[in-house]
Amino acid sequence: MSNSRKIYYNVVSLEEARRIAASLAPQRVTEVVPTRVALNRITADHVLASRNVPHYVASAYDGYAVDASVSYGASESNPRELLTYRAVNTGDPLESNENCVIPLEDVVEQNGKKLIFKAHAEGNNVRQIGEDAIKGDLLVPALHRLEPMDLALLLAAGVFTVPVIKKPRVIVIPTGDEVVAPETDLEIGNIPETNSVYITEELKYYFDFSVLPPVKNDLEALKSVVDENIGSADIIMTIAGSSYGEKDVTTQFLSASLDxxxxxxxxxxxxxxxxxxxxxxYKGKPFVAMPGFPVSTWAVSNFVLDALLKEYYGFIPHPFHDVSALTGRKVPSEGGVVEFVRGVIGKAAEGISVFMPLNRGAGAMSSVVSANAVLAIPANSEGYMEGTKVNLMARYEDWPLLVASDDIALKFLLSELRKHGVFINYVFTGSSTALQLIKRGFSAIAGAHLLCPDGSYNTCMAPEGAIKVPFVKRQQGFMVKKSNPKHVMSVSDLCRPDIVFVNRDKGSGTRVLLDHMLQLEKVNPDVIRGYDHEEVSHLRVAMAVESGVADVGLGIKFAADVVGLDFIPVVEEEYDLFFLPDYASTAEDVRSVMNDTAFKDTIASMGGYTLISD
Known part of the structure; x- marks a missing residue:
């Protein structure tokens, strides 16, 4: 570089230094590692579950497994005696005639009798198959730092290897006549070499370090060490000797290599x-010559080299810290104990932060994996009303908040967006809830497939002024066992006494679709066995059918395919995304990724999905 001497010790701004550091990021490389040793690694792609968690119907409590009907009518004034029951512990498998577990503390022993003082609903204290994770569902997205609970969930879901971003190999070369190992008996003039300890510990999650013995202030010796190791390095890093003194060997080495x-x-x-x-x-490899003073090393590592890390990995993980937010929905608590509620926080209208709670079951590992916020409800509190300002622990709270109807294609889109530097926090609710929240400014983005009275989708609740991005069309239909043993073909079949149905939750687009079809056929929901049995996702409905809990459920073809069910098409529906005007750039990012060939191929490979073009 002919003019390099002209910039010798020509001081640049911090912003320019960060830009240059980012330009030195090596090309990103992916490797597959065992899940057990993947702690703190950053995923290169999304990871899907290989099996259900749990993989059998299990007790969620120590207590008595029963048919829930034995408790019907029980009250404080009218206790009922348990006559048919089986003692179970948490995690024990339940038998086919057991659909409820009554906790030990809800049973009172009197005169040799077991009495209960309240009724229990079917499914109470029962962990259904796939409650935490369902085979084929997305567990963690791309560019996600794997933490202890992530590994636990992945292993439980049968994922024993994960694709991660390979850590660049950094050769660290301390320099200086006076530098010695810290464990050495020090003489006058000796300086313990501790900078490499700081650097390798501070950045160990991101780089694979090899620290070499200190090199004396000898130009040829330094050149020899660098040349000997550069072939195996992604980055060369020297420590000390980077200033302008006559003993600054790194400066001499780089200045002498300007040919x-x-x-x-x-x-x-x-x-x-x-x-x-x-x-x-140097010889095409990134070269970082760090200052010699320890605090200078700290400053460069944290405020300059972090730009290189962000460029290579796509983001830098943040620790939890104190923030405040508004509750996006009611967060009740029974009181008496401090309750830690996992949830998702993100930016909504006018930059406000909104907190949305997740599944609160103690066995739900996925709620920890999905959460970026934790709200501690005091023991003397019964919780918070919707719209209450709360203090909590969170991270990534500056990312936009998406509230949407659960959809696997949307999960793939969100994961793909991360690879393009677009990060969105998300939580799944029903379509109606998603649209209501964005209309109130409690989310930045909404995803919905709400059937309106005129037969269109989402128009009846579309937020005024929002940017609409049509996303996918997907097939909805009846999911049944292979070969359709009950011969379910239409809505009228749901009325048969030999058919057990499994429904979606109130407010979901699928529930609205079902009720619309029932109304057209003049079918009273009360005659449908299982109409009140609700699940919160298409995959959960499919699992209820596959496990024999129900004979039929309404859902998308992809869920039926993943679980191994037959599918009877009913309608093709439209799934749209809505963005508040403040997030117009995010909408454009979404459109860009939707036009990406790789993402188009992903959607094309999914049964029952068609990507919509604007």
């Missing part, structure tokens, strides 16, 4: 401490 081997991008940053930093390339 085409070295490309010096900067020497000096306008910060204190940390000013004497070199950034460039």
């Amino acid at each position: 085409g081997e070295a490309d010096i991008l900067l020497h000096g940053v306008n910060i204190r401490p940390g000013k004497p930093l070199w950034l460039g390339r």
